[in-house]
Amino acid sequence: MPGKAAxxxxxxxxxxxxxxxxxxxxxxxxxxxxxxxxxxAYNLNWYxxxxxxxxxxxxxxxxxxxxxxxxGYFALDRTVKLYLREGQGLETLRTIRDDSRKNMVYSGLYFxxxxxxxxxxxxxxxxxxxxxxxxxxxxxxKPAVDISSRTAGLSFVLxxx
Numbered sequence: 083m084p085g086k087a088a089x090x091x092x093x094x095x096x097x098x099x100x101x102x103x104x105x106x107x108x109x110x111x112x113x114x115x116x117x118x119x120x121x122x123a124y125n126l127n128w129y130x131x132x133x134x135x136x137x138x139x140x141x142x143x144x145x146x147x148x149x150x151x152x153x154g155y156f157a158l159d160r161t162v163k164l165y166l167r168e169g170q171g172l173e174t175l176r177t178i179r180d181d182s183r184k185n186m187v188y189s190g191l192y193f194x195x196x197x198x199x200x201x202x203x204x205x206x207x208x209x210x211x212x213x214x215x216x217x218x219x220x221x222x223x224k225p226a227v228d229i230s231s232r233t234a235g236l237s238f239v240l241x242x243x
Contacts, residue, residue, distance in 0.1 A: 125185040
């Protein structure tokens with residue numbers, strides 16, 4: 083039943099594949115979801131670091147506080163501090179923050195697409211499991227000539243016994 087396979091895959095990825103007795107597909111499903119989920123977590127982590135760096139950099143630019151006196155500065159990642167030490171580091175930091183946010187959104191979208199493909203695959207496989215592939219079916223290609231239009235070509239023939 084395709085509906086059951088779709089619901090099961092939507093609730094727990096890979097459950098629809100197990101329901102369809104295609105257990106070998108489960109590692110592929112979890113591999114795709116794991117890679118895209120890992121990319122999302124990685125990009126989210128860097129987005130948060132650069133966002134904090136921009137906030138601290140804005141604060142330091144607006145006030146005359148020495149970075150050594152700012153507790154927010156010491157909490158920053160080492161890579162983010164390198165950008166703030168340079169002359170035009172804040173603008174570069176803003177650009178990197180925006181790129182990190184874009185990458186985070188894209189990787190989240192890829193995760194949702196992988197989840198959806200898991201559901202679609204389970205549903206399609208359940209639909210096709212009832213398809214007749216017995217020896218009573220045959221498919222052939224045969225040359226054909228149409229006398230009325232005086233053309234030659236190929237005919238595709240489906241034979242059932």
